[in-house]
Structure formats: structure tokens, C-alpha cells
Amino acid sequence: MPNFKTSSIRILAASTFVFGSLMAVQAPAFAGAGHSDAHGSEAAFDIGAPGNISDVRRTIRITMEDNFYDPEKIIVRGGETVRFLVENKGEFVHEFNIGTAAMHAGHQEEMMMMVEHGVLDVDKIHMDKMEMDMGNGMTMKHDDPNSVLLEPGKTAEVIWTFPKAAELEFACNVPGHYESGMVGKVRLQ
Template sequence: MQQTAYLPLALALAGMLLSGPVLAHSEQHAAQHSAAIVKEQKPWGIAGEPGQVSRTIEIGMSDQMRFSPDQLEVMQGETIRFVHRNQGKLLHEFVLGTQADLDAHAALMAKFPGMQHDEPYMAHVAPGQSGEIIWTFNRAGEFDFACLIAGHYQAGMVGRIRVLTN
């Protein structure tokens, strides 16, 4: 009987411990948003420079939980300006990554739906608005993109980018 008295305390403590990284994650993104873009090499590339854009690719986002197009091919070394147009009435986002990274981030978003994040490989687009990211694909391979808002990823709001070698 005494053990059950400690259960609420243990759950509260676990919640506090788990929320620390999320709060730090939010604070880190807020700081990055006000500062210059931090260039960090990722398996799928690195933040690009506007003056080095090779081409622009427009991507539609819909409330049917789809991107259009959802399959892309780019050449290794290309710097792409992605222009995202949210044609729906819900907030959507575009996040580049590997399948494993997107799965992990989607799981966090499901647990913490209000989690704030702002990385150079992400764009959050309000209904009826557009957003953009500039990304340099300096590594060949197959990579993914998704909307990681809780429920959107699970409903199939995903796409794939094949980065081909020259």
C-alpha cells in the first residue's frame, strides 16, 4: 500500500526529468532562430547559401497529408531552394532527414506536440502561407522528408529525395 503512495511522486519526477531536454531543445532553437544559421554537416547535407542556389523546387503541402511532389532527384553538390506552399487549413512542416532521424523526431513530437524547433533543414508553414529552406546535398544517397506534426507523419505525409552522383 505504501508503494502506491509514491507512484504520483515518481511519475512527476519522471516527467520533470524528461521535460528538461525538451525545454533545452526549445530554448536552443529559439536562440538559433534569432542568430545566424548554424551550419552543421548532416548525413543528408548541410545548410546552403542563397548565392549558391542551383535551382528552386516548389513543394505543395495539403490537408490530405501529402506533399506534391513527394519524390525528388537532385545531383550531389546541388544547392536547392525549397519553396513550400501550404495549401491547407492546418499547420504543416517540411523536415529533411534519414528515416531513422525522422522516426525518432516523430516519436518526440507525438509525446510533446507543442515542442518548438527551428533547424536549417526544417520549415514550418502556416495555412495559406509559404516557407523555404536552402539546402546543399553534398552526400549521395536516399533521404527522406516529412511533416512531423503529431498525426501527419503517421498519416503518410512523407517523401523521398534521391541524391545522385555526378
């Protein structure tokens, strides 16, 4: 039987290696909307919309660790507005982002740009660099209503109204985290 502490250290070391290795890789050119607009595009309509606190009937607590979520799956009703209380209990910066697999793939390129431009360190978000121009007036601002990006020990909330039908997941798009398994399923009923 493997030692839990040793396994955790190996996972932490592997995550650090993946993150560090990805930081050295040149990201491909990014075309399209800026970071703060990418999730507000027409595709966002397929994933739901920001919710109103007055419509919330339940709260789901999401804990982010290195590199997994607790819980790993959520079940919601189509049209339901949910308040997510998200806490980062890990040692790294993590994200809770509701979207489709395709949206996450595109967002991972944006997050890589944040690393390359010094906005994100393994355990720190440099908020002063979020307004940096990536070209064509696009910024690295991370203020989409379907997402929160948190340093270790921080908490935030997302209030989201789910669509009637969609294939959704929640994920961390910090370089290497999605690939390490930091993704959860959203099941709509």
C-alpha cells in the same frame, strides 16, 4: 468510382481523428538534444548542410496539403544546393523536414511534446510557447535549417546543400501526419 469530395472529407476526418487520438497518448520520455539541437547534431552532417543563396541553381516548389506533398519525390544531384519554396495549402499545420527515416522517428517524439505542451494545435502554432523549457534547458523552438513548420496559408523557404550520397526523405512530423503518408523521397544522382 469514389466521389473525390467525399474521399477528401473522409481523409480529413481520419487525419483529425489520428491527430486528436495521438494528442491523448502519453509520449515516452525524451532523452538527448533539445528540439532546436536535434537536427544540428552529428547526424545532420549525413543529410547535407544549410546552403547559400549564391550557390542555388534551381528552385523546387513544394506544396503541402492534408496529408501529402506535391511533388511526392524530388531528384537532386549530390552536392547540389537547392532552394525550396514551401507552401502550406492544407487546413492543418504541416512541416517540411529533410532527414533520414531515423531522424524523423526521433523528431516525431519532439513534435508530440509540442502538442502536449500546447505549442501546436491542429491549425495553429503558438509561437509564444516555442521558448518553453522542456527540461534540461531544451526548448521547443523549431528553427532547424533543414525544416519549416507552417500554419495553413503560410509559405517559407529552405536552402539546402545535399550530400554526395545518403538515403533521405522529406516528411511532416506533426503527430499522425507521417503515418498518414505525408512523406516524400529524395533521390540523389
